[in-house]
Amino acid sequence: MNNVNAGRPTPANLDTNSAKIINKLFEHAGIRLNGEQPWDMQIHDPAFFQKMFATWELGIGESYMDGDWDCEQLDEFFYRVTSHDLEQTVVGPAKIGFFLEILRQKFFNLQSRKRAFQVGEQHYDIGNDLFELMLDSSMMYSCAYWPKAENLEQAQLHKLDLICRKLELKPGERLLDIGCGWGGLARHAAQQHQVDVVGVTISKEQQKLARQRCAGLPVQIELTDYRQLTGQFDKIVSVGMFEHVGAKNYDEYFDVVARLLKPDGLFLLHSIGNYETEKKRDVWLDKYIFPNGHLPSAKEITYALEGKFLIQDWHNFGQDYDRTLMAWWDNFEKAWPTLQDKYGERFYRMWKYFILSSAGFFRSGQGQLWQLVLSKRGRKGLYRSVR
Structure with a gap:
């Protein structure tokens, strides 16, 4: 066990108007400030209220990183918050921030070519040591597939096998992996299916390690934006990358895939989805974890696909992401003693907030995980769905 919470102040006095407003807001989700349930917020510093009223989710997240509050079961706290859509009840100056953020995302292309590498530099280049210790041996940083798995290692292997079977990979085919991460799927496909x-x-960090992990295999790892790609491929796959494309770029994204995919090819899109079209991005997540991200809704995807691809299969296993995230958290927590000198307590609290809030998001059902198998209209042969 680590001691990052040791020495925390005792709960703050909550006999204030601010505390009463927040308690009233949270009561619909069964949450109380300084309550006795493991999902209740324990407020250590009244500065929390000022931060929350000013910027809502950004203030809540930053005040957690600052140690203003704690929660024994952060994942369950966010499950309750997300299940009851408490964001819709935002009060105070944060309303202005909400409106401005909606306008920013409406009128600006936050995922343009010039901004494409920002998420890599800020998030994926954090440190390969962290991801090697948190993830499974294939280093798959996306939802695992748990129906017949007993642990994370098996669940990720089953996910890789599922993807390859859905793509109907055959020896000698050419596969494009858009957003290849540390090369886990590329290595598996090359080794197990001879493609x-x-x-x-x-x-850059992913490219470096992926090349090492795929050495000696017919695998080429390139550092480039998807819009720069050329050539022809029998099959195309994209796992956990579409979340960085942005709604303003969906048409171009699918146009690129259509241009690269052979007439009889298959394209598998593996992406987090939102059960409704989101008006704005979580500002805390955008600032600290995934800059310029956007979670697509089913409506946004189908609108962009129209006239470009046939949907051969649409598979949702979003509940599996909750279990995947909790497994990642368990690995991270166990590995923290070897990481803490490099990353520090504030990073620990940031990462804990990220992983466990995400688990609550999927547990609530607002977060989905979709695998779509797509083809061009003229593809020959009958496609049979795989599970």
Whole structure:
């Protein structure tokens, strides 16, 4: 066990108007400030209220990083918050921030070519040591597939096998992996299905390690934006990358895939989804974890696909992401003693907030995980869905 919470102040006095407003807001989700349930917030510093009223989710997240509050079961806290759509009840000056953020995302392309590498530099280049210790041996940083798995290692292997079977990979085919990460899927496909793979990433650290992990295999790992790609491929796959494309770029994204995919090819899109079209991005997540991200809704995807691809299969296993995230957290917590000198307590609290709030998001059902199998209209042969 680590001691990052040791020496925390005793709960703050909550006999204030601010505390009463927040308690009233949270009571719909069964949450109380300084309550006795493990999902209740324990407020250590009244500065929390000023931060929350000023910027809402940004203030809540930053005040957690600052140690203004704690929660024994952060994942359950966010499950309750997300399940009851408490963001819709935002009060105070944060309303102005909400409106401005909606306008920013409406009128600006936050995922343009010039901004494409920002998420790689800020998030995926944090440190390969962290991801090697947190993830499974394949280093898959996306939802695992748990129906017949007993642990994370098996669940990620089953996910890789599922993807390859859905793509109907055959020896000698050429596979494009858009957003290849640390090369886990590229290596698996090359080793188990004897295909040639071109993987692309926007992270220098991912490229470096992926090349090492795929050495000696017919795998090529490139540092490039998907819009720069050329050539023809029998199959195309994209796992956990579409979340960085942005709604303003969906048409171009699918146009690029259509241009690269052979007439009889298959394209598998693996992406987090939102059960409704989001008006704005979580500002804390945008600032500290995934800059310029956007979670697509089913409506946004189908609108962008119209006239470009047939949907051969649409598979949702979003509940599996909750279990995946909790497994990542368990690995991170166990590995923290070897990481803490490099990353520090504030990073620990940031990462804990990120992983466990994400688990609550998927547990609530607002977060989905979709795998779509797409083809061009003229593809020959009947496609049979795989599970």
